[in-house]
Amino acid sequence: MISFPSPWHVFVYLLLLDPGASALDKYIAAVYEHSVVLAKPTPKPVSSEEALKLMNKNMDVLEEAIKLAAKQGAHIIVTPEDSIYGFRFTRETLYPYLENIPDPQVDWIPCTDPKRFGPAPVQERLSCLARHNSIYLVANMGDKKPCNHTDAKCPSDGHYQYNTNIVMDSNGKLVARYHKFNLFMSEHQFDSPPEPELVTFNTTFGKFGLFTCFDILFHDPAVTLVRKLQVDTILFPTAWMNVLPHLTAVEFHSAWAMGMRVNVLASNTHRPSLSMTGSGIYAPDGSRAYHYDAESEKGHLLVAELDSHPSLSPTHPAPVNWSSYATTIKPVPKDGDFTGLIFFDEYTFSELAKEAGNLTVCQGALCCHLSYKMTEKQENEVYVLGAFDGLHEVEGNYYLQICTLLKCASADQQTCGQPVTTAHTRFDFFSLSGTFSTNYVFPEVLLSGVQLAPGEFQVLSDGQLVTHNGTSKPVLTVTLWGRWYEKDPPHPYILSGVP
Ligand SMILES: *[C@@H]1O[C@H](CO)[C@@H](O)[C@H](O)[C@H]1NC(C)=O
Ligand SMILES: *[C@@H]1O[C@H](CO)[C@@H](O)[C@H](O)[C@H]1NC(C)=O
Ligand SMILES: *[C@@H]1O[C@H](CO)[C@@H](O)[C@H](O)[C@H]1NC(C)=O
Ligand SMILES: *[C@@H]1O[C@H](CO)[C@@H](O)[C@H](O)[C@H]1NC(C)=O
Ligand SMILES: *[C@@H]1O[C@H](CO)[C@@H](O)[C@H](O)[C@H]1NC(C)=O
Secondary structure, eight states: OOOOOOOHHHHHHHHHOOOOTOOOOOEEEEEEEEEEOOOOOOOOOOOHHHHHHHHHHHHHHHHHHHHHHHHHHHSEEOOTTHHHHHHHOOOHHGGGGGGGGOOGGGGOOTTTTTTBOOOOOHHHHHHHHHTTTOOEEEEEEEEEEEETTSSSSTTTTTEEEEEEEEEEESSOOOOEEEEEOOOOTTOOOOOOOOSSSOOOOEEETTEEEEOOOGGGGSSHHHHHHHHTSOOEEEEEOOOOOBBBTBBBBHHHHHHHHHHHHHHEEEBBBBBBGGOOEEEEEEEEEEEEEEEOOOOOOOOEEEEEEEEESSGTTTOOOOOOTTTTGGGOOOOOOOOOOOEEEEEEEEEEEEEEEEEEEEEEEEETTEEEEEEEEEEEEETTEEEEEEEEEEESSSSSSEEEEEEEEEESSSSGGGGSSOOOOOOOOOOOEEEEEEESSSSSSEEEEEEHHHHOOOTEEETTTTSSSEEEEEOSSSSEEEEEEOOGGGOOOOHHHHHHHHO
């Protein structure tokens, strides 16, 4: 017997067939670079009223940005690390700024039930901001958790203090809480959680994961969120101090998005006197919007559209084998290599002596190859090709393999690797590649004035970083920044068992 389904049946069938009927292919993201109002350093802790007063001053500014982003249709906004209370605290002076942040499983809307877990004025205000503006809000604040002698790692003051990202959904519900794992060297006011936390949440515009600042240099939780849990977008509050030539915020964070083939919403604190500036909305094929301002003291809002599921997009870059091309090249023997320091690491350099050519420089197991053609060689500017294969041991211990083309700070070879922000030399063509032992390589192109070059270069599936038509401005550096995670020493907190 043949029967025609009733309209009701069709409706139910469609619902079952497509439970994500309201899912969005694209969404609008916002990040805010906030010029944080700092507390006066005090030797003794302030009262909780005074702490809240300072935090409300910062939240007043964030509120304007959130409203503006919502007006422009943003589905989600990310605000920076430390942007509610600032920095330069001791463990004791930070305490009045902290709140108890519950596990999101409790299903809590602080805006409608603020006292449920004790005083939580910051979470209440953030929740109301998200709810009243119908926007997902990502913020960074401090969590406190009591502990006692039954826990051998419990600090002597009887509680843990965590540098914490939280997410309020568009109803104001707490949907994510992440405790920063890789604390920066000066963050003595915080404890590290015993294990890296893998925090994700789902929305109609993709799956999100979050971590904080220094975390981006390490395998966990950052790489695991992308490779194993397959998030579409990383939410990344940071208070990033720029280090030229390779670790400037916009340069490195956009390169990480490309290398990991994931969206990254990077929101930096704005404080040029501490080299903190540079935020962006980064897609796997390049930056959609970014902001770098080393001059003014002003905050800045960025809004741009992204694919909800970049891996399903027709423009999603193909997977890259980072050593495939370079292993086919036979280096031509030459003299004149020299060494120099970049961020305390000793590189092997070779000068680009001619206007065009092919050059190889090796260190350890890594050989870097460059083919290039300058538009015109400038007499007073020196460029080198550099290679580094080793353990970086300064503000952290992490193993690097790096191939880099860069402009030296002056015509003196001894200045190669020192920070420089402007250049006059243009390249019509370059192809940079290396015999990497890792498949985690982040491609950087930084132009004169510390500017990015979205759409002006490509990464080929054989591992070449190329421009065919040149870049819009002169070149500061073109770099393949590789991380060989397996060669990292054990994590210091896990190793010693002391947070
Ligand atoms: C302190 O230890 C007791 C057991 O001795 C335990 O019942 C209690 O939950 C602990 N408190 C905290 C805050 O961990
Ligand atoms: C998100 O959705 C996917 C399938 O759509 C599901 O497998 C996953 O468990 C969900 N994750 C969370 C955190 O809800
Ligand atoms: C990458 O290419 C090299 C050289 O062609 C090959 O030896 C290696 O197995 C490839 N790596 C991966 C992960 O496919
Ligand atoms: C560089 O090498 C390529 C092929 O590998 C060759 O076609 C080109 O002529 C070389 N360029 C120079 C300037 O030697
Ligand atoms: C380079 O420019 C030419 C002409 O303007 C254009 O046809 C070509 O697609 C460009 N190539 C790339 C890789 O952008």
